Amino acid sequence: MKIARIRTHIARLPADEPLADGAGTPGATRDFVVLKITTQDDIEGIGATSFGGPVTNAVKAACDDLGALLIGEDATRVERIADKLRTAAGNAGPGGIFTLVLSAIDMALWDIRGKSLGLPLARLLGGMRDVVPAYASGALMRGQTLDDTIRAGRLLVERGWTAMKTQLALPGDTTPAKEVERIKLLREAIGPDVRLMCDINQRWRVDEAVSIGRRIEPYNLHWLEDVTAADDYAGIAHIRHKITTPIAGGEYVYGLTPFRHMLEACALDFVMIDMFRAGGITQWMKIAGMAEAFNLPVVSHLIPEVHVHLIAAIPNGHIVEYMPWTARLFEDPPMPERGLMKVPRAPGLGLTFSVQIERALNAS
Numbered sequence: 001m002k003i004a005r006i007r008t009h010i011a012r013l014p015a016d017e018p019l020a021d022g023a024g025t026p027g028a029t030r031d032f033v034v035l036k037i038t039t040q041d042d043i044e045g046i047g048a049t050s051f052g053g054p055v056t057n058a059v060k061a062a063c064d065d066l067g068a069l070l071i072g073e074d075a076t077r078v079e080r081i082a083d084k085l086r087t088a089a090g091n092a093g094p095g096g097i098f099t100l101v102l103s104a105i106d107m108a109l110w111d112i113r114g115k116s117l118g119l120p121l122a123r124l125l126g127g128m129r130d131v132v133p134a135y136a137s138g139a140l141m142r143g144q145t146l147d148d149t150i151r152a153g154r155l156l157v158e159r160g161w162t163a164m165k166t167q168l169a170l171p172g173d174t175t176p177a178k179e180v181e182r183i184k185l186l187r188e189a190i191g192p193d194v195r196l197m198c199d200i201n202q203r204w205r206v207d208e209a210v211s212i213g214r215r216i217e218p219y220n221l222h223w224l225e226d227v228t229a230a231d232d233y234a235g236i237a238h239i240r241h242k243i244t245t246p247i248a249g250g251e252y253v254y255g256l257t258p259f260r261h262m263l264e265a266c267a268l269d270f271v272m273i274d275m276f277r278a279g280g281i282t283q284w285m286k287i288a289g290m291a292e293a294f295n296l297p298v299v300s301h302l303i304p305e306v307h308v309h310l311i312a313a314i315p316n317g318h319i320v321e322y323m324p325w326t327a328r329l330f331e332d333p334p335m336p337e338r339g340l341m342k343v344p345r346a347p348g349l350g351l352t353f354s355v356q357i358e359r360a361l362n363a364s
């Protein structure tokens with residue numbers, strides 16, 4: 001299956017918040033670079049990547065330049081292609097734009113492989129289960145007022161969510177007492193049985209994480225996420241050993257090696273893998289296998305439409321983060337129902353781009 005063509009496009013989606021009818025950010029967009037790889041026998045694979053921000057145009061340009069090197073390659077030889085791209089990119093890796101581009105290409109190649117074999121990606125990668133739990137993410141943000149957060153939490157429960165994530169490290173004139181009070185009131189609003197996660201987004205110092213982490217232990221968080229700088233493996237491990245709440249992390253690091261450092265440091269209870277930053281599905285599965293060797297569960301970060309396959313494929317897949325930022329990229333994407341997601345049954349990713357994106361790609 002020789003690669004014949006690659007097309008790319010920048011998709012700018014509205015920055016809305018549909019899970020709990022949040023206000024979103026009027027006029028703002030979330031930008032993704034999408035691509036389609038076509039083989040000589042007309043099998044098409046789709047991919048996407050993000051985190052470009054102001055450099056989204058540079059990410060697209062890198063997709064175009066590296067994608068041109070794929071022409072004539074066998075689409076099933078994902079490791080050979082990755083090696084070729086790494087060599088061509090020289091010193092541009094292992095993180096940053098190169099890895100984001102590799103992720104989109106790798107995603108599309110696995111889509112092609114699944115379609116050529118007539119198998120869904122989850123079945124191709126292991127097929128552990130057909131349904132996986134999911135949690136609501138993005139509806140309980142630190143920039144909201146406390147009242148809005150409580151309203152959103154209650155609404156998520158009414159809509160059938162059994163797990164959800166909020167944030168601490170509040171903006172403005174915050175104090176440890178305000179941080180603790182926010183978790184206390186949110187827990188009271190959603191009840192004791194809902195799994196509640198909390199993301200810090202690297203905003204606490206190690207001593208803050210220990211101090212506040214101890215004070216919120218009575219509110220039974222499922223995990224605290226990215227409690228301090230993502231590459232401070234010793235600091236994260238210190239926090240983990242000082243508090244009883246489990247620690248999740250990994251979304252901010254690029255590629256395989258940082259996960260080895262975190263695991264060897266005994267820094268994590270939940271290994272969170274972001275497919276875009278990992279380097280695609282191939283690297284994601286390697287990291288998941290390493291986590292399994294340390295007897296640790298794996299959780300996903302963003303793009304749930306693809307991560308539902310990955311969490312379902314592996315024995316240590318724990319839960320999918322359902323943040324609906326990428327839903328509008330696709331026609332009829334898989335959606336959670338009462339906190340569960342079914343794995344698509346169609347071959348490959350089981351996804352097609354939206355009509356608007358298809359038109360843009362075909363015009364490119």
